[in-house]
Amino acid sequence: MKLLPYELALSVEHAIRAAQTAGDLPTFDVPDVKISAPKRPEQADYAASIAMQLAKPASLPPPLIAEHIVKHLHPPAYIGAVEVIGGYINFKLADAWLREQVEAIIVEGTDSAIIDVGVGKRTQVEFVSANPTGPLHIGRSRGAMVGDAMARVLAAAGYAVEREYYFNNAGQQMTNLSISLRYRYREALGLPPITGDELHYKGEYLADFGKLMAEQHGDALTDADLQPFKAFAEANMFDAIKATLKRVDIRHDIFFNENSLYESGAVWETLAQLDERGYIYKSTLPEVDNTKGEKDEDGEATWFRSSRFGDNKDRVVVKATGEPTYTLPDIAYHINKLARGFDVCVNVLGADHFIEHQVVKYGLRALDLDASKIHVILVQIVHLMKDGQRVKSSTRAGNFETLDDLIDQTSADAVRYMLLARSADSQMDFDLDLAVKQSNDNPVYYIQYAYVRCAGIFREAAARGVSDDGADLSHLGDAELKFIRRALQLADVIEVAARTFEPHQVAFFALDLANAFHPVFDSVRVLHSEVPPEVAKARLRFFRAAQIVFKRLLDLMGMTAPDTM
């Protein structure tokens, strides 16, 4: 598909310069021309409001400027009509060209990238990145859907995309998880907990793991060794997370373990480099601290002078115990990402990680690395509502709704759409009861239904021996062409979604297009007795193109395209 507005903008800019050369317009710096798509297609398919912007520099009334521009305009071949209305220059797509696009959509199919703005560029999308301490809950799920859709959008824009999952399996949280599992294991055997063991993680899943271990190992693991419990918890938790992700068709290319940054020495190398540039010092308290938080003196820690980059306090990178905080390996990780040569690294994070990501960027800047290549999609928090109350979702307390539960109660497609169809930076209340109740009213079914209806026609057409081979598309009418106009905006939507890192744009476009489709389907009959065979052929061809567009949209959102509902 082509990015029509860009070509149009260039031709308008060209026309303005030509008008200046010809003396029709005075000389001034030509600004970038913006092409918009008016909401009312009867007005125009595309419009330029540049004449109004130029009223001042040109010292002429906008309609006159518009006329002068049009006089020198050589629009691209797909433009059928150019019209000046008020200060607007309106463009209509040519019907003949639109008919060709029906065939073009079918030829392109659903396999290739839709546009080519990212061809030759590599991107990485890091998302989910949950440590294996529990099942995925709803809060994480939003980032999972956004990240996955972002990856799909970038791929559709022509980028080579790698999906990465960053995790650690070290540290206190995994120890606590292992202890909790040992607790559950002994519980399953009817044994009292080892002195000092507590149930840090209270979720039911660990009780299941404990029972499983009791079945597999009997009482062979009753000595104090924690290692088998850690290994079991990690392996099974990761399997569970991957299985959950698979249900919504999410996969990652690379699972990056924080631990590898220790093994390679990257963590301490990072510290040394920061130190070399004078960004590191040892102290019991930060040198710069503009916050009002409580101050602890836990002995001499190692600090990063993040305040030099505008942070309101310096940050600890190595604790007094000698153990690095999360920040240091995180900086090392991003150095690693940049070293892998991606043109863009997209990082899908929960809003509560905002500060952390800022500090990482300060770290990269301290080392003169290009932090601008890292783009963060900050996904705002999801508040879970149950019985009209906000539920604090906590992995430790075990009182959370898992993504699996949600899928069980609704469907993978419905969950996908619910979490995807809003911009990442708006907070959302997720009313579980309402979600379950309304899952049948989920717009996703309205979108899928457009695809299903096309499939229905082809089934029926095949049964009646009607095919779309050799269709003469001149039989297509205004209703079909109107839909094609709208469908072709998919290219623009992908471009915007990729450029602004906003995959939700696709979700809304899909709904809009379904809205445009159903009335057409209602009025454009194919296999009706009064429809002449050659018209039926052409219309069938049209619906084939429409079906492909819906398939692409559903693919972009990671949703299924069923043949029946």
Place this chain on the structure above:
RNA sequence: GCCCCCAUAGCUCAGCGGAUAGAGCGUCGCCCUCCGGAGGCGAAGGCGCAGAUUCGAUUUCUGCUGGGGGCACCA
């Protein structure tokens, strides 16, 4: 106190400086002689407040009000 996000229809949300601000759900009318009823047609209903920039502001900026989140030697 500082930082971030948000404020648009009864509800949930779109709206990359432009023409008459859209959709879903809900409400109220109407429509199954058909490939399709998880459908179609129609109605009611809205930009928190005050400034600034601009030919033009729901959109950019500032202040205010209101809501949410974050300010660990946790990850």
